[in-house]
Amino acid sequence: MKKAVYLFVFTLLLIVSSNGYSQFKDYSIKGGVQFNPLMPFSEFDSKFSFIGRGFVDFELTNTLALELGAGYGQYVTEDNFNPHGTAVVDHDKEVKANLIPIDARLKITPWSGTKSSWNPYFYIGAGLLNFDVTETPDVTVSPQYSELQSGWTGFVPAGIGTEIKLSKNVLLDLHVGASYTFTDLLNNFVIEDYKDSWLQGGLGIAFAGGEDCTIDTDKDGLTDCVEEKGCTNPAIADTDGDGLNDGSEVNTYKTDACNKDTDADGLIDGMEVNTYNTNPLKTDTDADGLTDSDEVNNYRTDPLDSDSDNDELMDGAEVKTHKTNPLNPDTDAGSVFDGIEVARGTDPLNPADDVPEVKKEEPIKVGQVITLEGINFATNSADISSLAEDKLERALNAMKEYPNLEVEISGHTDNTGGRAHNMRLSERRAESVKDWFVSKGIDASRITTTGYGPDQPVDTNDTEEGRFKNRRIDFKRTK
Structure with a gap:
């Protein structure tokens, strides 16, 4: 029994530590049932015990839920352990108690809403336990046995688990945990300062509904529902790390929230919007023949002005065609702007031809x-x-x-x-x-x-x- 429980715990820990890259939805309410084999901790050896439990989860936030549950089970031990040397005549006789636990738990789901087909969680709670000892050894000389006991006590459950999506609204629940009670009467045997408890591991099935499409976990202006249907991460305000939150990219700038450089011009979208005021959807904002990135990083020209030096040549033409300096209106320093030289056919890289030879103009005829x-x-x-x-x-x-x-x-x-x-x-x-x-x-x-x-x-x-x-x-x- 103990080996089986330990194996189950080890397997569950592996599952909880795994991480897929699928989709796990947020739900406002979930309900289901669990079956939990128990390993009692008491003065006696453990026998097969169980608790069946029904539960309902209410989502409080994207990572926190309130779970209410109630169940029925049996707490079974055998009396062949004698801690004080007293004689127990009826060896191997089972001690049985019926249990009805009612509890409330806080479930913490740190990775809820992320792109994962697993939803690991931790839980801790408090509850009331109704117990009724129904069977004890027939003959004993131990002074620790009393009359059959029943009543109510408090208990504290805690543990870990994971939900695994089987279909859109059906989840498999795997979990391990422990429950500590405030009584030592579950086996009708009392030792001072000893409280009965149990370790449990089990599985359950949950049915989810009421998907909450108002939650915006990362406060980026897109609800988690919208993000889960797309490529963005509902837990990260700026999925692609470009300096613009996902909501602004989708709703305002129409950029790709999963691609930090939507127009592939070499400038990330956030820099285009916040620093250079260029168009993140347009590779060459000023249409001068140079990409915004080339203007900013290579030529230091103005990506918003097609003619940075105002010489009547566009920056792209200066760089690619005429080999002139797009930041200097008179590249050859010959006293005539580059644009004028190109227009009149002189060389903007040669100062010698900047001042044209002045020829005597022949007067035109009257009426011409x-x-x-x-x-x-x-x-x-x-x-x-x-x-x-x-x-x-x-x-x-x-x-x-x-x-x-x-x-x-x-x-x-x-x-x-x-x-x-x-x-x-x-x-x-x-x-x-x-x-x-x-x-x-x-x-x-x-x-x-x-x-x-x-x-x-x-x-x-x-x-x-x-x-x-x-x-x-x-x-x-x-x-």
Whole structure:
């Protein structure tokens, strides 16, 4: 009997220490029955004893439950042990007591809610025990035997166990434990300061229901039910360790709560959101041709600005195409921005060609219209860019070279927006260019302006490239 109990205890400890990676659900209520073989601890040797017990569990928290139980069993010993040398005539006679335990237990389940098919637990409780000694030796000269005893006493159960999921709502319960009573009358034999108790091990079957889908154990904004159906751990607020809790990833940022770098750009999601303000779902937030990680870790450029040095070349083009420095607007320090050099065809890595040779401009004929390449505008803008200024310098040289030359500057737009708006915008663009010439010393009386809006396109308005060409300035010699 003892060897069997020890083997059962050893096996159960192995089970409790095991850990699978399945799914164990939380339930608000469970109920079932247990059958427990007992090994009595008393003055006499143990005989086969048992307690059958029914129980109901109420979940208090994700890791704590209150169990109420009641049962029936027998406490059986044999009287062939004589601790005081007194004579016991009726050897090997059993002493039997019927037991009715009623108890309440606190069950602690440290791993409840984790992804495991096992649910190990510890328990401790308190209860009342009704006992009734029904059989003792017929003949004895021991002064320790008294009349058949019965009554109530208190007892304290404690132990360990595990629940094993058999199906969605059916659990196998394995457990070992001990119960200490406050009486020495269970075998009708009294020794001062000795209390009867027992070791038990058993199995049971439990039926679970009332799954509680309001519990959020890790306080991450996702209920345990939701997490158990997905890949996240209901006991860890930030399953993938990326600096964002699971609820924020799922509900706010739409990132993968089980992958710390959702867009695989080399920056973990938490750093993208909290440090760099980049998009954790987009590899290249500013669409400049460099991944967010490359910008932050390798080139030190701004992952939110496609042109970190404002030289009119995107960071990706500088790094991959032109080999210029995306943090220096004038890589060759030749006094002309990299973007201007690329646009006009000079080498942004060679300072020698930065200042172009100024050729004497031949005056155009009266009535002739020319369009200076590069004097284009952003949509709805009349601002002159630094690239446009470089082109206007050539016209300025001609105006200074021929002081009697007079021109009409006409502004043009694409067809984006209303016609009335575009007419005003084209006039503003023409006036903006005139103001630039006047600021360079040209007499305002030599320049007239007009705006044609979208009426004189030089290319199609169906493409971005065509619309860009249509947003232009034309010069016509009037004298």
